Amino acid sequence: MTLLSRACTAMAAVLTAAACVGSSPGSAAGAPPVPAPTAVSSDGGPAVAPGxxxxxxxxxxxxxxxxxxxxxxxxxxxxxxxxxxxxxxxxxxxxxxxxxxxxxxxxxxxxxxxxxxxxxxxxxxxxxxxxxxxxxxxxxxxxxxxxxxxxxxxxxxxxxxxxxxxxxxxxxxxxxxxxxxxxxxxxxxxxxxxxxxxxxxxxxxxxxxxxxxxxxxxxxxxxxxxxxxxxxxxxxxxGVLYEDSLGHSAQVLRTACREQRCGFDPARDLAKVVRRDGNGVGVFNLLVIASIIDPKLDNPRYDILDALHASAGGDRSRLDALVTGFAGSSGETPADFSSGLHAATLCADSRWPWGDASAPVEGRERALKRAVQRIRPADVWPFQRETAGGQGIPRTCLPWPASRPNxxxxxxxxxxxxxxxxxxxxxxxxxxxxxxxxxxxxxxxxxxxxxxxxxxxxxxxxxxxxxxxxxxx
Incomplete structure (x- = not known):
């Protein structure tokens, strides 16, 4: 849900990480929130119009x-x-x-x-x-x-x-x-x-x-x-469990492969890799950022399709380097992008398996696990449903203290x-x-x-x- 600053700096980090291991060169049909109360002045009366x-x-x-x-x-x-x-x-x-x-x-x-x-x-x-x-x-x-x-x-x-x-x-x-x-x-x-x-x-x-x-x-x-x-x-x-994104990744990968005539099925390769290595969250993060900076996945400097295929065949080095590089700190300052504000707002606004932001922290993990188990595996393939509960949005708000909900x-x-x-x-x-x-x-x-x-x-x-x-x- 973020924009571009992290993605652009992550790409640079990834190219450096990949080079280190010898790879090829190559960030509600619903309604309004509960209205916030009207502003008041220091004496308790209505606030004057802002300027x-x-x-x-x-x-x-x-x-x-x-x-x-x-x-x-x-x-x-x-x-x-x-x-x-x-x-x-x-x-x-x-x-x-x-x-x-x-x-x-x-x-x-x-x-x-x-x-x-x-x-x-x-x-x-x-x-x-x-x-x-x-x-x-x-x-x-x-x-x-x-x-x-x-x-x-x-x-x-x-x-x-x-x-x-x-x-x-x-x-x-x-x-x-x-x-x-x-x-x-x-x-x-x-x-x-x-x-x-x-x-x-x-x-x-x-x-x-x-x-x-x-x-x-x-x-x-x-x-x-x-x-x-x-x-x-x-x-x-x-949308906090990202089921639609996880499932849509197969189409994105296969479309890119068809356009590039890659000659293999990258979605099947991804499915094999994440089940073997347990790195679904890292691979998903890699694909999400790539869909921002390179939506056609056709940049030869960090060829994700080939890296997936090589990893499925036993050579994990390039994909592991990409996953590590895209997950690393991109160096934004809070003024560039505030991760604290990101957490405070998402944890207040989102619709969670455990209820709203006012729900006590105790019991949230159990509610999340139940929600993950209800996901149909076919809906998130080539990923596993555990990736939905392990990625950053729910993991940020599980321990966030009970707060005023939106x-x-x-x-x-x-x-x-x-x-x-x-x-x-x-x-x-x-x-x-x-x-x-x-x-x-x-x-x-x-x-x-x-x-x-x-x-x-x-x-x-x-x-x-x-x-x-x-x-x-």
Whole structure:
């Protein structure tokens, strides 16, 4: 569910690791969360309308205006404190198509540093829109810093952290871990809209940004003109066991093999390897990141298909090096990608086999094991169902202390025009997730992009073109 920073640095790490062993050269049809309470002032009355302060050129972007949005840490007022969130604005308030809010992913990724890339990818649309991006709470300048967790997983969903790193992160946050749910971010975005003094806007979200964008649209439908959801996360907080991605990997591998005329069945090779070596989580992490940086799996510098085939034949060296390299620390700082925010938000928002975030830690492991045993092996082949319970998302939230949940309630429908974008090679947010959302929302239009992976507007010309055509209708 993360975006690109970890993937790009992981590729460099992998090439180094592979070279060391002599290989060839070669990151809910549902409804809104429970609304956060209205902000209150220090005297207990309603808070004044938010504003943007400290206007200045954005770092390294002299033609972009940055400003600060101050929001309450706890919107109930029970816990004092505020957060200063950096927002970037490009263009005029009277742009012909109004304002476009673009939301990045993770959770854990800031927004402001990505302004240049979005401008480069959507130039025709942004000639008609004012672009706004924001460093959501817990990212950028307010990034949650959990050193051990950051070192172990960086921006990966699928690398499994140690329980010690997870609990250390939660303990460092204390009760403040309750204030980094998507519901809190949705309230921040509504404050941002009010500060910009726009009656409504268009919202575009990528990866986890699709979940945030949809939750905002559920809660404030009259404020959203159009909605773009790129690399769709289930809108009900489900999908944490990644069954759809595990099963979809066979098709991705076989399609790549057919295109490259590899002459063997990489899915069968994968099935043999993970059952022999017990390395399903590592191989899955490798494929997820590869589906972001190289969705066609055709880069000869780290030929995954050949590495799988060689490993199935007994030469494990290349595949083991790739698995190790892609699982290693990619060196992101919390400001680049906050693994602490990633944990706090996912553990609050997701739908777990043990219930919601308020469930006691005792009993979660048993509930997870029962859920894994209910998975049909055919649904996750060529992987084993144990991979579903061993990968990073459930392993992060098993030891996370009971916290305030973000409960999306079923039954709402997106009422505005919606474009869903999905890459057919994406293993981070598989196309099946987008198909499920499209089936649940009559105004949703699904575009599946052949040969594309994750974050289609950023990585696929066809994805950027489809988004711009929709935005300019």
């Amino acid at each position: 943007l302060t400290g206007h200045r050129p954005c770092p390294g972007q002299p033609d972009v205006t940055c400003a600060d949005l101050t929001v309450p840490l706890d919107r109930s007022g029970a816990v004092p404190g505020t957060l200063k969130l950096q927002a970037a604005v490009v263009g005029d308030a009277d742009a012909p198509r109004g304002t476009l809010l673009f939301l990045t992913g993770g959770p854990g990724q800031p927004g402001v540093p990505f302004v240049p890339r979005i401008r480069a990818r959507l130039p025709e649309a942004l000639a008609q829109y004012r672009l706004v991006m924001i460093d959501q709470r817990g990212t950028g300048g307010t990034a949650i810093d959990c050193p051990a967790l950051q070192k172990e997983v960086g921006g990966s969903d699928t690398v499994a952290p140690t329980a010690a790193a997870v609990t250390a992160c939660a303990e460092s946050l204390g009760r403040n871990r309750n204030f980094y749910t998507t519901a809190d971010t949705v309230a921040d975005l509504e404050d941002l809209r009010r500060a910009l003094r726009v009656p409504s806007w268009t919202v575009d979200g990528v990866s986890y940004g699709t979940f945030t964008a949809a939750q905002y649209a559920f809660q404030h439908p009259q404020r959203v003109r159009r909605l773009v959801l790129d690399s769709v996360v289930p809108l009900d907080g489900a 409960r999306p309630a079923p039954g709402d429908t997106l009422t505005m025009p919606v474009l869903l974008l999905a890459g057919d090679r994406d293993l981070s947010t598989p196309v099946e997730w987008a198909s499920q959302v499209a089936a649940a929302h009559p105004k949703a239009e699904l575009v599946v992009l052949e040969g594309a992976g994750h974050s289609t507007q950023s990585r696929s010309d066809a994805g950027a073109r489809a988004a711009q055509e929709f935005l300019l209708r």
